[in-house]
Amino acid sequence: MGLQRREFLSLVGVGALGTLVLSACGKLGGGTRVKGPTIGLLQMVDAPPPNNTRKGFEAALAAAGYIPGKTVNLIQKDAAGELANTTLVMKQFVGDGVDMILAVGTPPLQAAMKVAPETTPVIFCYCSNPWGAGAGTPPGGVGQHRPNVVGTIGTNPVGKELDLARQIDPKLSRVGLIFNPGEPNSEYEAKVLRAEAAKRDITVVEQSVANSGEVLQAAQVLAQKQVDAFVKIGDYATIQGFGSIAKVGLEKKIPVYSVDADDIKLPGCLATVGWSYFDDGVAAGKLAVRVLKGESPATMAFEPLTKTEMLLNRATAAAIGVTLPEELLKQAKEVVG
Structure with missing residues (x-):
């Protein structure tokens, strides 16, 4: 590794548990290096x-x-949810001499911007706010981003999430939002949600958290404030603590909406609308292949995601006393329960 011992120990002190997890989560395909490029993910x-x-x-x-x-x-x-670990890992990647970096998410991309040399191509995906990470300026066309950086833009379709909630409940006027303002991706998407809600005359009642352990209490507080629904944005605290939101929604008969398709499996989650994350990765992978074959990221543009998928949970609807419109049932990619 290219880290000095004192710097490494300092980073361990910031997030010791996360660093221990990192050592367990690091994987090198095949165990030993083979002839070919090395990519740090x-x-x-x-x-x-x-x-x-x-x-x-x-x-x-x-x-x-x-x-x-x-x-x-x-x-x-993976950084085990610790921002400090993203910098640590990027320094490990640079020390290992990787030929390319894949940043899955805004915080990893932010760390790559700080650490990776301009000679190392950086591909990003699962990223709502590449601008906040310092990757470039909107919309990220040729000449509008760092010459070694390219990727996909996946700002969650929170406007469609609000439209879905209102289609199910035409009287919807107050939604509850739980997020960690310390995450650059979360702060950005919260701002987008507020703007989209204002267009629809919907009030956003917010409850901030610092980690996933605070999500349950935050959901209970919002339930007491009589929100008409819970909505989720791209936020790591609520990705890990989403089960708590779904639990409160089920107990209090409050619809819960998400932008992450896998959440539909949880009792209490009524509907999801968002990107296909697998397709997001495929798009980023195709960009990486072009770079591996000799194309410069500087000649490529950022690619925004455009295709969304909607899923509904019939069992949750019955449990909380909600009727799903027939039109939505026909439009859904999948209806579970």
């Missing part, structure tokens, strides 16, 4: 949305002939 947490995004990336590589352990080396790590 970092995501913020081990959870279905970023995991599915990473799997899509790996699938795109494989389709182009870059097979882990055979023709490409993949070093996979």
